[in-house]
Structures are given as C-alpha cells and as structure tokens.
Amino acid sequence: MACPECDLLHQVTTPPQGGISSCIRCGAILRKGGHGSRDVALALHVAALILFLFANGFPLLSLHLHGTVQEASIPGCARILANLGWPWLSAVLITTVILAPLAHLSGMIYVLLEIRRARPNRWTVWIFRIVEQFGAWGMAEVFVLGILVSYVKLAKMAVVVAGPSLFGLGAFIVVAAAAVSSLDIGSVWEALAGPTKAAEANPPTGARTAREANLVACPTCGRLSPLKTPACPRCGSSLHSRKLQSRERTWALLLTATFLYLPANLLPVMRVVSLGRTQSDTIMGGVLYFLRTGSWPLALLIFIASVVVPIVKIIILAILLVSEHRRSSRWPEHRARLYRLTELVGRWSMVDIFVITLMVAIVELGSVATVAPGPGSVAFALMVFSTMLAVRCLDPRLVWDSLAPASK
Ligand SMILES: [Zn+2]
Numbered sequence: 001m002a003c004p005e006c007d008l009l010h011q012v013t014t015p016p017q018g019g020i021s022s023c024i025r026c027g028a029i030l031r032k033g034g035h036g037s038r039d040v041a042l043a044l045h046v047a048a049l050i051l052f053l054f055a056n057g058f059p060l061l062s063l064h065l066h067g068t069v070q071e072a073s074i075p076g077c078a079r080i081l082a083n084l085g086w087p088w089l090s091a092v093l094i095t096t097v098i099l100a101p102l103a104h105l106s107g108m109i110y111v112l113l114e115i116r117r118a119r120p121n122r123w124t125v126w127i128f129r130i131v132e133q134f135g136a137w138g139m140a141e142v143f144v145l146g147i148l149v150s151y152v153k154l155a156k157m158a159v160v161v162a163g164p165s166l167f168g169l170g171a172f173i174v175v176a177a178a179a180v181s182s183l184d185i186g187s188v189w190e191a192l193a194g195p196t197k198a199a200e201a202n203p204p205t206g207a208r209t210a211r212e213a214n215l216v217a218c219p220t221c222g223r224l225s226p227l228k229t230p231a232c233p234r235c236g237s238s239l240h241s242r243k244l245q246s247r248e249r250t251w252a253l254l255l256t257a258t259f260l261y262l263p264a265n266l267l268p269v270m271r272v273v274s275l276g277r278t279q280s281d282t283i284m285g286g287v288l289y290f291l292r293t294g295s296w297p298l299a300l301l302i303f304i305a306s307v308v309v310p311i312v313k314i315i316i317l318a319i320l321l322v323s324e325h326r327r328s329s330r331w332p333e334h335r336a337r338l339y340r341l342t343e344l345v346g347r348w349s350m351v352d353i354f355v356i357t358l359m360v361a362i363v364e365l366g367s368v369a370t371v372a373p374g375p376g377s378v379a380f381a382l383m384v385f386s387t388m389l390a391v392r393c394l395d396p397r398l399v400w401d402s403l404a405p406a407s408k
C-alpha cells in the first residue's frame with residue numbers, strides 16, 4: 001500500500017494484535033492491528049451505542065432554583081436553542097454530539113453484522129465508506145469538557161446537579177474509544193471486498209512512490225489502482241493522485257480563518273441579561289472571569305483551546321503552505337509532525353462553543369437571567385470550522401513530492 005501522508009510504497013502485512021505498522025519515511029500510521037477479534041469490536045460498538053442512547057435519554061444537568069427543579073437533556077438543549085431562535089447553535093450541537101456519533105456507531109454495527117453473516121454487498125461497502133469519512137465530526141469528548149466548564153460557571157448562579165446522562169456520556173466516551181482501537185480497519189476492508197492484489201503486489205522496480213509507479217491510492221480504503229482511474233473499484237471513492245487544488249483551497253480557508261480570528265476574539269461571544277443589566281463577554285473576558293474567581297486551571301484551558309490553538313494552527317498551516325510553495329526540502333519529518341498535530345488538536349477549540357450552547361440552554365430554564373450568543377460566537381465557530389476544513393484540504397504528500405527527485 002502507499003503511505004497516505006507521503007505516498008511511499010510499502011509491503012504491509014497484517015500487523016500483530018495491538019501492533020501498529022507505520023511509514024518508514026514520515027512515520028504516519030499505515031495500519032493498526034486492533035485488539036481481539038471483530039466480534040469483540042462488535043460487542044464494544046453495541047455497548048457504546050447503548051450508553052449513547054442512555055446519555056441522550058436522561059437529563060444532563062438539573063438546575064435547582066427557588067424550590068423548583070428544571071432538567072435538560074442533550075436533545076432538550078437542542079430544542080430550547082431552536083425555540084429561542086438560535087438554530088445554528090442547535091445545528092452544531094445536533095450534528096457533532098448527536099448525529100455524528102449515532103451514525104458512526106449504527107453504521108459500524110451494521111457493517112460488522114453483515115460481515116459476520118458473510119453477506120456484505122455494495123450497500124455495506126457504501127455505508128462503511130460514509131462511516132469512515134464522517135466519523136471525524138463527532139465531538140462528544142469536547143462536549144463533555146464544555147459541560148464541565150459551564151458547570152463551574154452555572155454553579156455561581158444557581159445550584160446545578162449533574163444528571164445521569166453526564167455519567168452515561170463519560171462511560172460512552174471510554175467505551176467508544178475502546179471500540180475504535182479494538183478494530184483493524186484494514187481487515188474490515190479485506191472482509192468487505194477481498195485483499196488488495198494486482199499491481200500492488202509487484203510495483204515496478206525503482207519506483208518509490210505510488211505516483212512514480214503510475215498508481216493512485218484510494219483516500220478511503222487505501223487500495224491502489226492504476227493512475228487516472230476515476231473511482232476506486234473497491235469502495236467507489238473518487239481517486240486523485242493528489243488532492244484537487246489543495247494549495248488554493250487551503251489558502252482560501254486559511255485566509256477566511258485569519259479574517260475571522262479578530263472578530264472572534266474581540267466581539268462578545270455571550271450576552272448575559274440579568275435583572276435588567278446586560279453584560280457582554282468576550283473570550284478573553286471569560287478567561288479573566290475564571291482567573292478572578294480563582295479557577296485558574298479552567299482559565300488556562302479556555303485560553304489554550306480558544307486563543308492559542310486557533311492562532312497556532314493558522315501559523316502552522318501558513319508555514320506548511322509557504323514551505324511547499326518554495327519547494328523547500330528542509331525538515332520534512334518535522335513538517336509531517338506539525339501537520340499531524342494540527343489534525344489532532346483542532347476540534348478542541350470547539351469547547352467554548354459548547355459552553356455557550358449549554359449556558360444559553362440551561363440558564364433559559366432558570367428564567368432569572370437570559371444568556372444569548374453574541375456575534376463573536378458565530379465568527380468563532382466559522383473560524384474553527386474553516387481551520388478544520390483547511391487541514392483536510394491540505395495534501396501532506398506535497399511536502400514529500402518536492403524532495404522525491406533529490407533522494408532517488
Ligand atoms: Zn509516509
């Protein structure tokens with residue numbers, strides 16, 4: 001197979017249980033061995049789904065105020081937000097916390113069951129491809145961090161008690177992580193459509209990368225096909241030797257994110273109206289609030305996730321793009337590592353959006369104050385999404401293309 005991040009060709013055998021095969025040139029993970037059989041993975045996915053349904057069916061937080069108790073579940077929060085006239089916040093919550101994990105788990109369970117019954121067909125392959133491509137948008141773990149932050153904020157206004165859903169969600173994250181690491185994705189593709197063969201087994205001598213061997217690797221399932229094949233014969237993903245207009249698209253998204261960075265940090269992200277007094281909060285205001293009230297770990301967390309991570313990500317992407325543009329051959333391993341880092345940390349910037357989401361929904365229940373998202377929050381959410389998309393549009397193989405002739 002070809003390394004997804006540098007295009008180098010490898011002979012990959014099935015890694016041992018719990019083992020990982022990684023690229024000898026750039027260190028990217030080629031294939032994970034998984035733990036136990038596919039039945040173990042299936043059981044873990046089913047357990048995760050049950051915990052997920054539990055987490056969505058019970059109250060998340062309850063607010064005790066003036067002798068009354070108000071409870072809100074995750075779908076309840078989404079409903080309150082939509083009713084209050086913030087459909088975009090509601091949509092972010094529904095997509096990243098409800099739909100993405102639900103689709104991922106049920107899709108995986110379906111695919112594993114079909115393989116177990118030995119009757120996978122075109123639909124199974126199609127579903128697995130969708131599951132693989134969209135799994136990254138689930139953000140339950142970031143949401144839980146958001147709950148903890150808003151819990152501390154809300155505790156200053158009223159008595160807040162964690163509901164059963166919060167524990168369900170915590171258990172769900174642990175089990176879901178175990179489910180993902182238990183499964184060897186490569187073995188699922190093999191079970192679905194047979195092992196890769198043909199051109200892959202014997203690349204022409206002297207060719208180091210898929211492109212040099214006149215091959216193109218599938219971005220979803222990794223199967224190699226002859227160059228200029230329009231779609232992967234195994235999973236149907238469209239094939240391109242390099243991501244289309246990678247530089248142009250990444251630059252466009254990066255500039256969008258840079259323009260949004262200032263309004264996201266300077267405009268208020270939240271307005272609190274309480275007893276006729278309106279108080280606007282920027283992101284830094286939230287950080288300072290936690291510092292004043294002595295919760296410095298939370299102040300540090302919000303500062304890193306909301307202020308530092310986005311700007312560092314923008315700078316790293318700009319460095320990668322500029323060095324690619326200049327066809328620089330310096331420190332390719334470090335640049336590959338920076339790319340992986342931006343891929344990993346980007347989602348955590350969403351924590352402040354979840355805090356706003358929860359504050360708006362939960363405070364509405366108490367009816368002593370109103371919390372409304374400010375214009376800064378829209379800019380902030382768009383900024384986080386454009387940096388996430390920018391990372392997806394960037395083709396890490398371009399780093400290695402510029403030094404391929406020199407090293408031959
Ligand atoms: Zn590599």
Ligand SMILES: [Zn+2]
Nearest residue numbers: 218221232235
């Ligand atoms: Zn494919």
